[in-house]
Amino acid sequence: MAASTPAKAQILSLFRSLLRTSKNFSDYNIREYAKRRTIDGFHHNKNLSDPSSISSAFSEGKSQLEVAKRQSVVYSLYAPKSKSIMEM
Numbered sequence: 001m002a003a004s005t006p007a008k009a010q011i012l013s014l015f016r017s018l019l020r021t022s023k024n025f026s027d028y029n030i031r032e033y034a035k036r037r038t039i040d041g042f043h044h045n046k047n048l049s050d051p052s053s054i055s056s057a058f059s060e061g062k063s064q065l066e067v068a069k070r071q072s073v074v075y076s077l078y079a080p081k082s083k084s085i086m087e088m
Contacts, residue, residue, distance in 0.1 A: 005051040006058045014061050015042055021065060024072035028084035034068060 006014075015038065022034035041064075045057045 005054050011058060014058065014065065018061065018065055018068065021068045021072060024069075025075055026079040027075060028086045030075060 018038040019035060022031055022038060025031040025034060041061070045054075048054050048057060
């Protein structure tokens with residue numbers, strides 16, 4: 001199954017969605033980890049040129065977005081009562 005190469009707008013939309021989802025985490029450490037992982041992942045894949053590897057990285061990013069959305073809901077259920085020292 002060969003998927004078409006995603007457009008630049010789709011890739012940027014995925015990047016913004018991942019960053020927006022990272023803001024949904026109530027815990028500072030997890031929020032910053034998700035943000036850092038998103039940025040690092042996109043920097044790591046910015047030089048991909050093979051259409052199949054671009055499509056593969058894009059589909060992996062979409063699956064990671066779904067995982068992050070589910071995890072943000074779960075983490076919100078068990079949010080700590082006090083803020084991190086970084087948020088004070």
